[in-house]
Amino acid sequence: MKTLADLEQGNIDHAPEGPHLFPKDVDDVVRIVKAATESGTPIRVWGGGTRQRMGAAPGDGWTVSTARLGQIDVWEPDDLTVVAGAGIGVGELEASLATKNQTAVMPERPGAATLGGVLSTGRAPLRRARLLGVRERVLEVTLVTGDGRIVRSGGRVVKNVSGFDLHRAVVGSFGSLGIIVQVCLKLWPLANASATIRVDDPETVVKVKRPLALLETPDGLSLFVTGTDSDVTDTVERVGGDAKEGLDWPDDPVGDFSWSLRVPPALTGEAINHSAPWRYLAIHGAGEVRLASDTADGAGDLRSWAEEMGGSLVLVDHPGDTLPIDPWGTPPETLDLQRNLIAQFDPARILNPGRLPGGI
Amino acid sequence: MTAVKELRSLLGADRVLDDPLERHIFSKDASLLRGDPHCIVFPRTADEVAVIVRIAAAHDLPVIPRGAGTGLTAGATPTRGGIVMVMTGMNHIEIDVPNQAAWVGPGVINLDLSRVAKPHGLQFAPDPSSQSACTVGGNLANNSGGPHCLAEGSTTSHILGLEFVTAAGELLRVGGLAPDTPGLDIRALLVGSEGTLGIATRILVRLIPLPDDVRTLLLDFASVEDAARTVSDVIGAGLVPAALEMMDQRMTVAVETWLGAGLPTDAAAVLLAEVVGSTATVESEARIISEIGRENRARNVVIAIEEADRELLWKGRKSAFGAIAQLAPDYYLHDTVVPRTRLVETMAGVYEIADRYDLTMCNVFHAGDGNLHPLIAFDASDADVAERVRLASEEIVELCLSVGGALSGEHGIGVEKRDLMAESFSGLDLDAQARIKDVFDPAHLFNPNKMLPSGSRCFDFGGMQREIPEGAWV
Numbered sequence: 001m002k003t004l005a006d007l008e009q010g011n012i013d014h015a016p017e018g019p020h021l022f023p024k025d026v027d028d029v030v031r032i033v034k035a036a037t038e039s040g041t042p043i044r045v046w047g048g049g050t051r052q053r054m055g056a057a058p059g060d061g062w063t064v065s066t067a068r069l070g071q072i073d074v075w076e077p078d079d080l081t082v083v084a085g086a087g088i089g090v091g092e093l094e095a096s097l098a099t100k101n102q103t104a105v106m107p108e109r110p111g112a113a114t115l116g117g118v119l120s121t122g123r124a125p126l127r128r129a130r131l132l133g134v135r136e137r138v139l140e141v142t143l144v145t146g147d148g149r150i151v152r153s154g155g156r157v158v159k160n161v162s163g164f165d166l167h168r169a170v171v172g173s174f175g176s177l178g179i180i181v182q183v184c185l186k187l188w189p190l191a192n193a194s195a196t197i198r199v200d201d202p203e204t205v206v207k208v209k210r211p212l213a214l215l216e217t218p219d220g221l222s223l224f225v226t227g228t229d230s231d232v233t234d235t236v237e238r239v240g241g242d243a244k245e246g247l248d249w250p251d252d253p254v255g256d257f258s259w260s261l262r263v264p265p266a267l268t269g270e271a272i273n274h275s276a277p278w279r280y281l282a283i284h285g286a287g288e289v290r291l292a293s294d295t296a297d298g299a300g301d302l303r304s305w306a307e308e309m310g311g312s313l314v315l316v317d318h319p320g321d322t323l324p325i326d327p328w329g330t331p332p333e334t335l336d337l338q339r340n341l342i343a344q345f346d347p348a349r350i351l352n353p354g355r356l357p358g359g360i
Numbered sequence: 361m362t363a364v365k366e367l368r369s370l371l372g373a374d375r376v377l378d379d380p381l382e383r384h385i386f387s388k389d390a391s392l393l394r395g396d397p398h399c400i401v402f403p404r405t406a407d408e409v410a411v412i413v414r415i416a417a418a419h420d421l422p423v424i425p426r427g428a429g430t431g432l433t434a435g436a437t438p439t440r441g442g443i444v445m446v447m448t449g450m451n452h453i454e455i456d457v458p459n460q461a462a463w464v465g466p467g468v469i470n471l472d473l474s475r476v477a478k479p480h481g482l483q484f485a486p487d488p489s490s491q492s493a494c495t496v497g498g499n500l501a502n503n504s505g506g507p508h509c510l511a512e513g514s515t516t517s518h519i520l521g522l523e524f525v526t527a528a529g530e531l532l533r534v535g536g537l538a539p540d541t542p543g544l545d546i547r548a549l550l551v552g553s554e555g556t557l558g559i560a561t562r563i564l565v566r567l568i569p570l571p572d573d574v575r576t577l578l579l580d581f582a583s584v585e586d587a588a589r590t591v592s593d594v595i596g597a598g599l600v601p602a603a604l605e606m607m608d609q610r611m612t613v614a615v616e617t618w619l620g621a622g623l624p625t626d627a628a629a630v631l632l633a634e635v636v637g638s639t640a641t642v643e644s645e646a647r648i649i650s651e652i653g654r655e656n657r658a659r660n661v662v663i664a665i666e667e668a669d670r671e672l673l674w675k676g677r678k679s680a681f682g683a684i685a686q687l688a689p690d691y692y693l694h695d696t697v698v699p700r701t702r703l704v705e706t707m708a709g710v711y712e713i714a715d716r717y718d719l720t721m722c723n724v725f726h727a728g729d730g731n732l733h734p735l736i737a738f739d740a741s742d743a744d745v746a747e748r749v750r751l752a753s754e755e756i757v758e759l760c761l762s763v764g765g766a767l768s769g770e771h772g773i774g775v776e777k778r779d780l781m782a783e784s785f786s787g788l789d790l791d792a793q794a795r796i797k798d799v800f801d802p803a804h805l806f807n808p809n810k811m812l813p814s815g816s817r818c819f820d821f822g823g824m825q826r827e828i829p830e831g832a833w834v
Contacts, residue, residue, distance in 0.1 A: 076699060076701060077596070078595070078596065078700060078701045079699040079700050079701050079730070080700075101598055122540055122545075124539070124540065128539070132513065132517055133539070133540075135548065136513050136516075136517045145792070149788050149791075149792070150786075151788055151792040152785065152786065152789050153789065153792070153793075155697075155765075155766040156699070157697040157698065157699055157729075157730060157764070157765060157766045157769075158697075158700075158729045158730065159505060159509065159514060159697050159726075159729045159730070159731050159766075159769040159770065160697060160766040160768070160769060161502060161503045161505075161514070161552050161768050161769065161770060161773070162766055162767045162768055162773060162781065162784055162785075163773070163781065163785065163789075163790075163793045163811065163812070164549050164552070164553055164557070164793055164796050164797075165503075165516065165548050165549060165551065165552055166549070166792060166793070168516065168545065168548035168549075169544060169545050169546075169548040169549050171545060172540065172542075172543075172545055173544055173545070177544075188600065189595060189596075189597075189598040189599065190598060191598050192598055209569050209571070209637075210568070210569060210637075227637075227641055227644075228641070228644040228645060228648065229644075230640055230643075231637070231638070231640045231644050231645075234640035235638070235640075260540070262539050262540050262541075263537075263538050264459050264536075264537035264538055265458075265459050265460065265537070266458035266459045285460075286539055287537065287538050287539050288539055309538070310536045310537055310538050311536075311537075312538065312540075312541070314540075314542055328542045329542070331543070332534070332542065332543045333532055333533060334532055334534055334543070334544075334546050335543070337526075337532070337799065337800070338544040338546070340799045341544060341796065341799050342544070344792075344795040344796070344798075345792070345795075356542075357542045357543040358543070
């Protein structure tokens with residue numbers, strides 16, 4: 001830690017013991033990873049701390065917060081692009097963008113989640129069936145590899161095919177390819193009007209093609225629509241049901257254990273049945289069901305079914321220090337390829353080691 | 361045994377070609393650069409692809425996957441010889457209606473997929489201009505775009521999963537119908553990799569519902585600035601039309617002379633916009649776009665409702681490249697992207713470059729996402745003109761990069777722009793890209809010499825130099 005003595009240290013709530021480091025710029029990040037690579041110290045990359053229990057915990061080491069890398073660097077509303085530091089809160093980013101009627105289509109109920117964290121964990125918005133996930137928003141990423149190289153992929157234009165899309169591959173990579181320091185996103189205009197319609201008769205849903213979202217919880221089905229004023233009024237009349245103005249996004253279900261069940265979209269309803277008696281929030285059209293439970297009982301059976309259907313059951317959060325079940329399930333058949341790729345970006349394997357499927 | 365003999369014993373004589381005429385036919389794609397393949401093979405199954413890859417490796421021969429050969433960057437040109445693998449025989453389509461998806465062979469023609477999906481109320485969103493000929497495998501390799509990727513995203517957003525053959529001749533599967541496959545997103549690296557990382561043998565694509573209703577608008581303007589302002593204002597008003605295309609006066613004149621599609625030849629710029637959705641949606645959005653157009657001094661706004669009328673408006677746009685043939689025997693088509701806010705100044709710069717080199721240039725492009733396609737019509741047999749085209753082309757790319765643009769929006773890098781990558785990316789950026797290539801294809805037999813300049817790995821930067829091969833540009 002000699003060379004890092006001048007770095008800002010602080011305290012991150014709920015983070016494990018050990019130095020908590022707050023790099024203020026990309027050069028600080030480079031110094032930290034180089035020191036960690038030299039000493040073989042695992043680094044836990046910390047955004048908002050909302051998904052730190054997803055995947056196996058990295059060993060004892062340093063916790064590196066991206067909080068000081070948290071500003072909007074360039075925002076070009078007319079180009080539908082924004083460039084921001086990885087540590088910016090998703091709530092703060094979306095609030096700024098909304099002042100000019102734009103959105104980065106980030107998770108709607110982000111809590112303390114940061115932009116870098118959402119990318120790293122591949123956390124999806126509830127609007128994903130219509131506007132797709134964060135992977136389809138990422139135009140450019142600058143990251144610092146485990147051995148301290150500053151690498152940029154993509155570009156700051158909304159359409160670009162120059163090189164391998166490393167910037168998309170970092171989505172869901174849990175820091176294994178590098179610490180994300182800066183991101184450029186493709187924005188989307190917020191429509192003038194919106195409504196949340198409580199749907200009593202599921203058959204009426206088919207009257208609306210490509211809604212913003214169709215969500216289901218134990219309380220029932222809700223249809224989310226946006227568009228021009230007359231467009232939304234027309235949809236509300238056609239669907240009927242109890243409608244209110246605006247988008248009333250539900251929170252994820254709450255419990256000691258939270259899970260993400262992923263299945264082919266047509267099996268979403270069946271997935272809800274298989275998950276009983278767990279609490280759920282299902283995203284129809286996308287095949288994602290967010291679950292919460294008080295124990296991990298039944299998770300093995302549910303995972304077997306999901307994998308048989310070509311999907312997965314992922315443990316998102318759990319109490320205590322021991323994992324009740326492998327967090328990911330059966331490792332992918334490209335595991336060797338993944339391991340070899342990571343070795344090129346984090347040769348000493350210091351960035352969140354062991355968090356990915358297969359314990360890599 | 362020679363490679364050709366081994367391949368013939370695997371595929372039969374009729375699916376392995378190597379006589380000089382056949383080799384000449386497959387020596388290039390739609391770009392101008394030519395190579396010389398060792399032979400051409402036509403696999404029908406993933407297993408055949410895997411065995412061909414192993415035979416190629418045993419003989420140290422490159423493998424160059426090829427769809428319909430419509431690529432414009434020499435991406436399918438066998439610059440280092442080797443086996444050209446034509447994927448068009450792998451053209452099965454399996455529509456999965458409940459999941460709004462389809463498993464397709466890499467050789468399926470883009471438009472055929474949408475035709476087959478249509479009776480199910482579905483379509484494949486990527487629609488490059490070459491869609492009646494180009495293949496889904498080629499779309500995947502180049503992360504192709506098209507007018508409708510403004511609202512729906514490029515090909516990468518429509519690939520849910522794929523099966524591919526690795527350089528070791530192994531068959532692997534990534535992604536699938538279920539979202540968010542745990543682990544690294546290998547699929548993200550394969551899409552747009554121009555056949556340099558793996559060979560797709562089966563592709564799972566996302567299909568989207570056909571819209572209930574469509575309106576196509578044609579707005580004409582006395583200045584390019586007004587048309588560009590309209591594009592920005594439409595997006596600023598919260599709309600993302602299905603398409604926002606622009607043609608300049610030089611292009612409308614060429615199209616009208618050839619086709620007589622009814623385009624206003626005295627307009628400085630013509631804007632083509634399409635909105636899709638419910639009838640209420642398209643009516644209100646079409647009204648808003650025409651109002652914005654008129655606020656920006658549109659001289660005339662035509663709104664087409666019936667399919668035949670809409671097709672007529674699109675005909676002018678889609679016939680642009682055909683119209684060029686009457687101007688000169690050859691054309692060179694650019695593909696760069698600039699931030700939309702820099703569109704007007706970039707266009708002015710592009711005109712200045714063409715005029716300075718005394719070249720015939722027309723513009724038809726995806727205005728909504730700043731994707732420019734300056735097109736230079738010329739006679740390649742005139743060496744002096746060809747040289748001027750080359751110089752002007754380099755200047756155009758440099759101009760676009762200087763305003764914060766990208767090398768390519770949808771055509772890819774191939775050989776054409778390979779050595780310009782260093783103008784867009786740092787040595788470390790390219791080194792990271794080269795490391796990805798090395799992991800997937802250590803012997804560099806999959807479509808070698810494409811995308812990345814030689815010497816991209818840091819340790820041999822000393823040898824890095826610009827070496828665009830003779831004929832890559834003109």
